[in-house]
Amino acid sequence: MTNTDEGKVTSASQGATVDDAVFGAVCAKADAAAAAQQLLSRANTEAKNELLDAIADALDARADEISGANELDMIESREAGMDAGKLDRLLFDVPRVAAAAQGVRHVATLPDPIGEIVRGYNLPNGLRLQQRRVPLGVIGMIYEARPNVTVDVASLCLKSGNAAILRGGHAAQRTNAATLGIVRDVLADHGFDPALVDTVDEYGRAGATAMMEARGHIDVLVPRGGAGLIQAVVRNSKVPVIETGAGNVHIYVDRSADLDKAIPIILNAKTQRVGVCNAAEKLLIHRDVAAEYLPAIASALVQAGVELHADEAAYGIIGSAGIEGANLLAATENDWDTEYLALKLGVKVVDSLDEAIAHIAAHSTGHTESIIAEDYSAIEEFTSRVDSAVVMVNASTRFTDGGVFGFGAELGISTQKMHARGPMGLREMTTTKWVGYGMGQVRR
Amino acid sequence: MTNTDEGKVTSASQGATVDDAVFGAVCAKADAAAAAQQLLSRANTEAKNELLDAIADALDARADEISGANELDMIESREAGMDAGKLDRLLFDVPRVAAAAQGVRHVATLPDPIGEIVRGYNLPNGLRLQQRRVPLGVIGMIYEARPNVTVDVASLCLKSGNAAILRGGHAAQRTNAATLGIVRDVLADHGFDPALVDTVDEYGRAGATAMMEARGHIDVLVPRGGAGLIQAVVRNSKVPVIETGAGNVHIYVDRSADLDKAIPIILNAKTQRVGVCNAAEKLLIHRDVAAEYLPAIASALVQAGVELHADEAAYGIIGSAGIEGANLLAATENDWDTEYLALKLGVKVVDSLDEAIAHIAAHSTGHTESIIAEDYSAIEEFTSRVDSAVVMVNASTRFTDGGVFGFGAELGISTQKMHARGPMGLREMTTTKWVGYGMGQVRR
Numbered sequence: 001m002t003n004t005d006e007g008k009v010t011s012a013s014q015g016a017t018v019d020d021a022v023f024g025a026v027c028a029k030a031d032a033a034a035a036a037q038q039l040l041s042r043a044n045t046e047a048k049n050e051l052l053d054a055i056a057d058a059l060d061a062r063a064d065e066i067s068g069a070n071e072l073d074m075i076e077s078r079e080a081g082m083d084a085g086k087l088d089r090l091l092f093d094v095p096r097v098a099a100a101a102q103g104v105r106h107v108a109t110l111p112d113p114i115g116e117i118v119r120g121y122n123l124p125n126g127l128r129l130q131q132r133r134v135p136l137g138v139i140g141m142i143y144e145a146r147p148n149v150t151v152d153v154a155s156l157c158l159k160s161g162n163a164a165i166l167r168g169g170h171a172a173q174r175t176n177a178a179t180l181g182i183v184r185d186v187l188a189d190h191g192f193d194p195a196l197v198d199t200v201d202e203y204g205r206a207g208a209t210a211m212m213e214a215r216g217h218i219d220v221l222v223p224r225g226g227a228g229l230i231q232a233v234v235r236n237s238k239v240p241v242i243e244t245g246a247g248n249v250h251i252y253v254d255r256s257a258d259l260d261k262a263i264p265i266i267l268n269a270k271t272q273r274v275g276v277c278n279a280a281e282k283l284l285i286h287r288d289v290a291a292e293y294l295p296a297i298a299s300a301l302v303q304a305g306v307e308l309h310a311d312e313a314a315y316g317i318i319g320s321a322g323i324e325g326a327n328l329l330a331a332t333e334n335d336w337d338t339e340y341l342a343l344k345l346g347v348k349v350v351d352s353l354d355e356a357i358a359h360i361a362a363h364s365t366g367h368t369e370s371i372i373a374e375d376y377s378a379i380e381e382f383t384s385r386v387d388s389a390v391v392m393v394n395a396s397t398r399f400t401d402g403g404v405f406g407f408g409a410e411l412g413i414s415t416q417k418m419h420a421r422g423p424m425g426l427r428e429m430t431t432t433k434w435v436g437y438g439m440g441q442v443r444r
Numbered sequence: 445m446t447n448t449d450e451g452k453v454t455s456a457s458q459g460a461t462v463d464d465a466v467f468g469a470v471c472a473k474a475d476a477a478a479a480a481q482q483l484l485s486r487a488n489t490e491a492k493n494e495l496l497d498a499i500a501d502a503l504d505a506r507a508d509e510i511s512g513a514n515e516l517d518m519i520e521s522r523e524a525g526m527d528a529g530k531l532d533r534l535l536f537d538v539p540r541v542a543a544a545a546q547g548v549r550h551v552a553t554l555p556d557p558i559g560e561i562v563r564g565y566n567l568p569n570g571l572r573l574q575q576r577r578v579p580l581g582v583i584g585m586i587y588e589a590r591p592n593v594t595v596d597v598a599s600l601c602l603k604s605g606n607a608a609i610l611r612g613g614h615a616a617q618r619t620n621a622a623t624l625g626i627v628r629d630v631l632a633d634h635g636f637d638p639a640l641v642d643t644v645d646e647y648g649r650a651g652a653t654a655m656m657e658a659r660g661h662i663d664v665l666v667p668r669g670g671a672g673l674i675q676a677v678v679r680n681s682k683v684p685v686i687e688t689g690a691g692n693v694h695i696y697v698d699r700s701a702d703l704d705k706a707i708p709i710i711l712n713a714k715t716q717r718v719g720v721c722n723a724a725e726k727l728l729i730h731r732d733v734a735a736e737y738l739p740a741i742a743s744a745l746v747q748a749g750v751e752l753h754a755d756e757a758a759y760g761i762i763g764s765a766g767i768e769g770a771n772l773l774a775a776t777e778n779d780w781d782t783e784y785l786a787l788k789l790g791v792k793v794v795d796s797l798d799e800a801i802a803h804i805a806a807h808s809t810g811h812t813e814s815i816i817a818e819d820y821s822a823i824e825e826f827t828s829r830v831d832s833a834v835v836m837v838n839a840s841t842r843f844t845d846g847g848v849f850g851f852g853a854e855l856g857i858s859t860q861k862m863h864a865r866g867p868m869g870l871r872e873m874t875t876t877k878w879v880g881y882g883m884g885q886v887r888r
Contacts, residue, residue, distance in 0.1 A: 038805075042828055121850070127839055129849065136861050137831070215678075219861050234659075235682060240862045261884040268886035361482075383879050384486055387581070395571055395882025404887070405573065405878075406565070417580050417663050417875040418684045419863040431861040434849075435827050438839025440705040442712035443848070 018213050022203045026165070026210035029198045030217035033138045033163035036193035041135050041161045043192075045112040052108035052155055055186045059101040059151065062182050063094045069178035070147065077145070077171045085275065092147035092175050100151040103409060107155040110408040113427045114161050128437040133430045135161035137219035140211045141411075142233055144225035145171035150179050152409055154197045160429040163196045165218060167208045169225075173201050212237040220419075224412045227339070242419060244412035247277035247367035248339045249397045252356040252382065255286035256375035259293050261394050263300050265372060268396040271304045275341045277413060278368055278400040282336070282346040284356045290314065290349045295321035298347075302326045306343045309335045313349035336363045353378050357385050364388055366415045368400040389415055389422040462657050466647045470609070470654035473642045474661035477582045477607035480637035485579050485605040487636075489556040492603055496552035499599065499630045503545040506626050507538045513622035514591065521589070521615045529719065536591035536619050544595040547853060551599040554852040557871045558605050572881040577874045579605035581663035584655045585855075586677055588669035589615035594623050596853055598641045604873040609662060610643045611652045613669075617645045656681040664863075668856045671783070686863060688856035691721035691811035692783045693841045696800045696826065697741075699732035700819035705838050706737065707744050709816060712840040715748045719785045721857060722812055722844040726780070726790040728800045734758065734793045739765035742791075746770045750787045753779045757793035780807045797822050801829050808832055810859045812844040833859055833866040 040048075059066070070092040077090055092100075116133040123129060139162050143149050150168055157164040168176040176199060184194035200207030211218060215238040222242050223233035234243050251269055253262050269280035285294060290313065298308060298318045302325055309331040310318055318328055335346045336359070350356045360369055370392035371382040383391050390400045400423065402410025407425025414420040420428035484492075503510070514536040521534055536544075560577040567573055583606045587593050594612055601608040612620040620643060628638035644651030655662060659682040666686050667677035678687050695713055697706050713724035729738060734757065742752060742762045746769055753775040754762055762772055779790045780803070794800045804813055814836035815826040827835045834844045844867065846854025851869025858864040864872035 038829065038831070123843070123848065123850070127843060131866075134831075238679060240684070240860065242862075258884075264886050265884065272887050385482065387482070387578075388877070390878040390880065392880045393882055395880050395885040396887050398887040399567070399571060399880060399885070400878075404567065406567070416684065418686075421875050422575075422878045431865050433832070434834040434844075434866045436834065436836045436839050436843060438837055440702075440709065441839045441843070442708050443716050443840050443842040 018209045019206045022206040023210040023213060026200050026203065026207060027214050027217045029195070029200065030138050030140075030165050030214055032193070032195035033165055033198055034217070036195045037135065037137055037161070037163035040158070040163065040192065040196060041114070043161070045114075048112065048159055048161070049108040051186065051190050051192065052104050052159060054190060055155065055183055056101040056104040056108075058182050058186045059097055059104065059179070063097040065182070066097050066147075066175060066178045067093045069174040073172055073174045082171065086145065086171075090145045090147065090171055090175075092172075096148065100148050103148075104151060104155040106408055107159050110159065110426060112159065113430050118432055125441050126439065127441050130435050130437075131432045132435060133427070134433045136429055136431050138163045138165060138217070139429065140165045140167075140214070140218040140221040140239060142167045142208050142211060142221065142223045142225075142229065143169065144229060145169040147172050147175040147179060149224065150176045153411065154180075154183050156409055156411055156426060156429060158196065160426045162429055164198070165211065166197070166199045166201070167211060168199065168201055170201075170204065176201060212239060215239050222412055242412070242414050242424070243416040244414055244424075245277050245367075246339055246365045246415060247279070247413075248282065248337065248363060248365045249278060249280050249367055250282045250284060250360050250364060250369045251280050251397065252350075252353075252360070252369065252371045253283065253285040253289065253293060253297075254353060254371060254373035254375060254378045254382075255288035256378055257286075257289065257293070257372040258374055258394075259296065262293065262372040263297055265370065265394070265396050266297055267300050267304060269370065269398055270301065270306055270345050271343065272396070272398050274343055276398075277339075278397050279341070280345065280370075280397050281338070281340055282348070282363070284348050284350050284359060285314070286353070286356070287313070287349050287351050291317055294318055294347070295323070298326065299323050301345060304343075306345050308345055308347050310347040311349060314347040317349075318347070339365070353381060357382065360386055360388075367413065368392065368397045370395060370397050389413070462653045463650045466650040467654040467657060470644050470647065470651060471658050471661045473639070473644065474582050474584075474609050474658055476637070476639035477609055477642055478661070480639045481579065481581055481605070481607035484602070484607065484636065484640055485558070487605070489558075492556065492605070493552040495630065495634050495636065496548050496599055496603060498634060499627055500545040500548040500552075502626050502630045503541055503548065503595065503623070507541040509626070510541050510591075510619060510622045511537045513618040517616055517618045526615065530589065530615075534589045534591070534615055534619075536616075540592065544592050547592075548595060548599040550852055551603050554603065554870060556603065557874050562876055569885050570883065571885050574879050574881075575876045576879060577871070578877045580873055580875050582607045582609060582661070583873065584609045584611075584658070584662040584665040584683060586611045586652050586655065586665065586667045586669075586673065587613065588673060589613040591616050591619040591623060593668065594620045597855065598624075598627050600853055600855055600870060600873060602640065604870045606873055607640045608642070609655065610641070610645070611655060612643065612645055614645075614648065620645060653680075656683060659683050666856055686856070686858050686868070687860040688858055688868075689721050689811075690783055690809045690859060691723070692726065692781065692807060692809045693722060693724050693811055694726045694728055694804050694808060694813045695724050695841065696794075696797075696804070696813065696815045697727065697729040697733065697737060698797060698815060698817035698819060698822045699730040700822055701730075701733065701737070701816040702818055702838075703737050703740065706816045707741055709814065709838065709840050710741055711744050711748060713814065713842055714745065714750055714789055715787065716840070716842055718787055720842075721783075722841050723785070724789065724814075724841050725782070725784055726792070726807070728792050728794050728803060729758070730797070730800070731757070731793050731795050735761055738762055738791070739767070742770065743767050745789060748787075750789050753788060753790045755792040758791040761793075762791070783809070797825055801826065804830055804832075811857065812836065812841045814839060814841050833857070
């Protein structure tokens, strides 16, 4: 920290300040990463895959170091009163390290996007033009205490020819340091610059603030974590950001829906895993089938322990159905914009497909929505008019996932429209470069 | 304007303030544009092309209205002391309106990117997954007094299914208002909502500031104009920005270069049109050929009226060549980072290909660079290691242009890596949406 105000720059509307010395140190790390990335960007796929396999082997061989560091992080966080869910995400014991190592080996098997010719054609003057896929450069990642993300991001960045600057959160600091130490050892052993994967954890929050200011040093910043973290980065970053995550996910049951498809899909979307961004949060049902379908749907949800927040019409139908053990509440306006991330589901009866689409437009976070229907035109309308990253038809919203989509692993799920939309895999971590091969052509 | 401080929000580090009333009005326009865009996004290509042809016809038929408004803008700007170059860009007389109308007809003939299946495959569980190209939504454009941009952007946005919110600068306000009035009349006549193309010019600078704050209302903001304008938008916008424009463009003459290719390419890149972003600004030449090639290259440039800013070695060679009328200056460090946009060229002798690449990495704006060489490996190294939007081989840098690339027209030239890189045509004005067709699939 400097002792004068000279080193402080007011950043964005929240009035966050960036420490001059920390900013300089973070930029120096990013610049070293960029220089190293220039070499990595030309490494062939074989060399990158061998590197990843070696990282996986080293993680397995030195898993005790990581789990030992993690035990200290766990103790500190437990003493600080961290809740059980977060403690579980923080846990990085030997089996979890082994699973992460296996993930790295899987990334090694994925196709390399670098070098792909996206478009290529000759201009009328004979200039041979090619649009090639190249790495983005230096990817900054700001995330919360989930040590497996450190391994995922490092492997995805290296495979796609990118460098990574990580801010992994205070709670996992020892775990991440041990993990990165191993990754960097392997990089050095294989003739790569360890600067390719670096952390700014030692600077605490000031490190994250500096990353957001480091335009021209970091090419893209990806926040991953709670809505508060993501919004803070989106609002304050001068570096281009890819917004990820929040999912106020809707399922619409059309009047043409097949109930035998609807019940398992709704149940799966809500309960197969709670607290994830692709879990269903809202159920919209067409008035024509509400009285017939809602009691059966609600009964299945209640049996799975789901609390229902129902609008007036849905409350009336479910309330009169006499479902044993039902936890039924009257929904408030606030419910429609809430991502519960819990065993809760908002339920609303709509008069039409149009009303369902309008409700989604007004309240969705643009992550994933699903329609349950058999009517062709209703499905065409829904899929073309709902403006979300993923629209499912007669399928669970839980499929919105880089692994499920066949990307092998994911950096996150983009809910913005620029650059990438939906699950982000290796291809989404690239940009393009145009190369024109001429024989002396000049412009007339 | 409000009378209290309540309506003012401090925005970003420059301390710009956004007026509450203006912000509300701009968001209302953007929201109306978004609602109208939902319908446009489903319009078929035929309907969009008919609309564009009708706009072109109306521009021709009512060109007098536009040129009349433009005369008033020209008088005011001339009286305000606008320089000749800017006055020429501001001029929008009947022949220029006709040329712009012809551009709209050309956009109508371009392939429609909307609906393209970017990827599509079945998941192992049978879910049919498709990644489709869809419009971005509401595109905000902040540009300086160039009335033809108003027509270009409107036609590109409509063809690609997007809405446009424009801030065209004070100097062209009457011209833009007349142009937009015609476009909006045609929209209404063809059953489209005129809200699809709107301006915030009536709010002056406060309108531009409000656009930068309108995250969630405007999907992407594209600044087009001088470096000052672009940097102000990049630094202050909360809306995702596509950075365009600045080109500190390099030509590297390798020791394997063919002088008969080098001279016409350098001359073309520097002088075919001055003051554009794809014009060459720097010449790097390998030491092994500098003494032989530089006198001939310099002589050609001097004949074309180019002032040379040479480093010590180049100064020595060119100075001793005794070129008649040579305007030769010693380059300062500042030269290497300057985009002259004038008949000036920085000239530097480098010891190696590596030094050329390192110099470009340190000083380029990432727009376009060109290598003149016959050596295969030097070309491979240069094209793979130079990290710019476009890398030319034995060809003029002036080819970096949406029209030349076959895009028909361009929104601008992106010098950033996210979303789009290089000339931005219709495809670059889209995002994608995933649609999954299932038969009841749930996640295990």
